[in-house]
Amino acid sequence: MRGHLVVCGDTPLAFRLADELTTRYLQDVTVILPSKKRNHGPQIARLPRVKVHEALELNDEAFRDVNADLARAVALVGNSEVGNIHAALRVQELNPGARLVIRMSNTSLGARIRTLFNDCAVLSDGAMAAPSFVAAALGDPAPSHVRVAGRTLYVARRSDRPKTIICGLADTRRSEGNPRLLPDPHETANLVLAVADKTPRDPLSAHRPHHRPYAFLARNLRLVLNRRLMQVVLVLLAVIVLGTLALALSGGSSFSESLYLVLLDLAGAANPDTSLGGAAKATQVIVTLASLALVPAITAAVVDALVRARLAGPLALSEPISGHVVVVGLGGVGVRVVAQLNDLGVPVVCVEMNEDAVGVPLARREKLPIVFGDATRKETLRSAWVNTCRAVVTVTSDDITNLEAGLSSRDLKDNVRVVLRLFDDDLAGRVHRNFHIPVSRSVSFLAAPAFAAAMMERQIIGTIPVGRKVMLIADVPVAQGSALEGRPLSEANQRGESRVLAVGRRGGQHFDWEPQDGYLLVRGDRLIVLATRGGIGSVRARSIAPVPEAPWQPG
Template sequence: MSVDPARRSLVSRLRQTLPGNGDNRPHFVVCGADALVYTLAEELANAGHRIRLTVIVPTVLRRDVPDLTALRGVRVIRADRLDERTFRAAGLDGAAALALVMPDDVVNLHAALCAQAVEPDLRLVIRMFNTGLGYGVRRLFEDCAVLSDASMVAPAFVAASLGDLAPTHVRLPGRTVHVARRENVRPEQVVCTLTASDGNGRVDLLPDEPAMPAQQPGDLVLAEARGQAPAPARRRRRPFTSLGRALRAALNRKLGIAVLVTLVITALSGGVLAHSLHYAGFWKPVYVTLLTAVGSSDVEENRNAVGQAAQLILTIAGLALLPLITAAVVEGMVNARLALAGGRFTGRREDHVVVVGLGNVGTRVLRQLVDLGIDVVAVDISREARGVKVAEQLRVPLIIGDAASEDVLRQASIATSRALVVVSTDDVTNLQAALNARAVSPDLRVVLRLFDDDFAQRVDTAFNIAISRSVSRLAAPAFAAAMLERDVIATIPVDRHAVLLANVRVTGGSPLDGAPLSQIERAGSVRVIGLAAAGQEWVDWAPDPRRVLATDDRVVVAARRAGLRALVEQASPPPLPLELGESADLDA
């Protein structure tokens, strides 16, 4: 049975006014075990006194997760199992929303079912890697948002590795918008400016248009897509590429040298033998040489010493030649089959992308690069990683080894690659792999995943690795917005930041009710891109900033996280001036 939206809104408002243990703020609960749980908690904690926040984490956390107790006003509960008992202890009964961001889809689904038994009217925000499973899970619950952080951020890593923009297209009522460079779109297509550079290295995000510096070619804009967007550039696949890889795989370097040396000795010894016996013509010397090499020669006592020595060396060389040829044939066939099947990386490659770390994000990046026709070499330290089977299915060459080792990077032909994408979950390993790759190829494009934003900026300065991204930082705003029931349309990655496209509805009695539209605009924080009048679906994509806002008007904005949070508060009424007794009936 579906829940009436008006009733749900009333329930939510009443919960905020009920005197629950002396604190009438809405209660939010977050469950997780990796970096995303901290970033999401930090995002929600920044809402200040407006919410109460409880975070449930395992007894032993990953070392890359900062201390959650350092966050102001956050209650931390440690539990190794997310069941009804744990949720009741966390006070889930009566809570407004629950975010399940564990890195395991099945754990999140089980926890959601347990949570629903504790609080049926709960809003659920569930992290899912398997999108097919996510669609099914969404239908199980009345009020549920299913999000994939890997799907959100993978386009940004792919675009950065190719030196291009993230392929972000967003469908809005009556138009589709996308991120583009200013020089690639006509002025009338520009919806708003995302970044503005002053030419001296400083970049402003969501700048005020009238105060913008001189436009730079590299500035990013949100533009209207008119007509069919150009398809991503695909590399032409030559028909004999697989056969060439198989042949290169068959030619093992050490074995090839051994075979070559043996053949040279055989040829020289055969020449000396033929000369000592005074053979004439071509066939007889070759015949005697090859026959001797395979051990079919007889001892000739009357032959001179030089001829005997040559025959002796030739016989010994022949004994070595046959096993070497057999080994070369066997290894060549095995390596060729492995290369064709993508079982492991053998041979040298050029102009490919090396992807290190085949977890959730690495697997998404791998798939998208293959879809774009880009040659990829995958590296992971564990054969049990999620993306290993995907690499084998896609016939992507795979190396099982530590990417922090320079030998492993050389095996992946890092010197001749076009980019290195390092997306493992260990910051130290990621940085070490990036530095070792730069030592081999100083001009290599490196896309580095780092959790800590401050650490990423210092890496930029100290090591000149300018493309470093935090998955949790890019994904957390969307999860937080879903918990707060904000109508976020899309999350657009811009450099290491995230710009949110969202609908904000003006509530009667709020500070924005009766205010001009221009009051919403804030340089570097919020840009208005559209307005829909109350009760209308049509959106005015060029609204007059002098337009006076009314109740239920819907404003479409491009905003940063803090800007959207402040705007939602402006569009919301103050707390209800009601004092409800303990007998207040939420089901009335």
């Protein structure tokens, strides 16, 4: 069976990817998985045009059994990233010409890994799904932005005057459903692709809090001066007042002298005076002994106040805000959602249980408020000001936590927009219908189309819907001996079909976002290309090395 597709894994993404390839692209697919009876094995086995091969591990024997040496493309979408890389190396040895699509959450490592293979796309399902979560939180009808090479690009109207425009995207004035894509000159486009630079482009900006330093100080004092500490302070004041009065009346000293002696006694510096009367001596002894009891009580109360402030998280020491988005979970998906919301200028409050989560350094670097605590508890959600937020996005790795946090948010605010990440697609659908939560999304469902496109069209890293059409963003390497090697960059641009957005010279991680049309392309250059489906195919065909013809054999 030459030219077939192979998918490795029994994950939700493997199931959705196989379904996408068979139903949308009408391809024959072979799936390698450990068992038809575990995980998503039963669902995969029921798909039409899918052949299932059971193998406990992805070794050479398993790939030979499914004729991987004849496969057109192989997707490795298991949960083990090391296992995916190891299996990809096996496939390349068996079939150097096969396209490889590898699932990896670490995109920076993925960019390096892909250079080890002849024809490889390394994708993160979290990165692919994040724009949909962001769009759902903001109420956009469809994702209108994508993260590319460290930048968040978004679709804007030219009339909105975005600060940094990458290129003209489309002219939709004639027909919204059938826009003119990548018009030349690009100034004629009313829709443009722009760089998100944290400038607010959302009505949420109107809800940003006004800083009132006196109110801020009052709230901080209320947090630190808790009930226990206030009780100790009142007792201390009572001892000072009563001791001063008693010493002044019994010892014949002035009020100021009596206060001076009492404060010294409280500090442990009592000065015995045998000439004092009995009442004055008794007062001094009582004050001194009271100080011995009060010192540990004051210490305990202060420590308790500081611990409470620490456990309450940074947000407890800041002003209330409104109109923000609460993101629950700073894992692989959450960190991307937070980064894109922050780039778009949307105020964000993060909620996370684990202080070592991968997204915590980003949130701290961007000075975003974080509430550390259990998101299923209403106290934690109140600390994140859910009752005044615009949307709650729950993207932890646990379905129950996401669901409970979403429902608890609804209890605190009836009309809050809730975006749930649910691994189980069937559960997501039932939650949507029965709990009346308008948005519940599965990462595998959102990411599968991009993985399928990568298998069929290669190097797709993002999609942008424009009317009834879809623009693709691809990372295209220039191979040695290809038609583009040694040619000016302008030859990769095709009117209405493709446009180069950025160039990574000689495979480097740094991209030039203002490339010159006269720049001569060399092998190893990476092109970030915005194009139609046909345009991507054309650019890709000119970027790959020609296949050497087989030597002629006499008959």
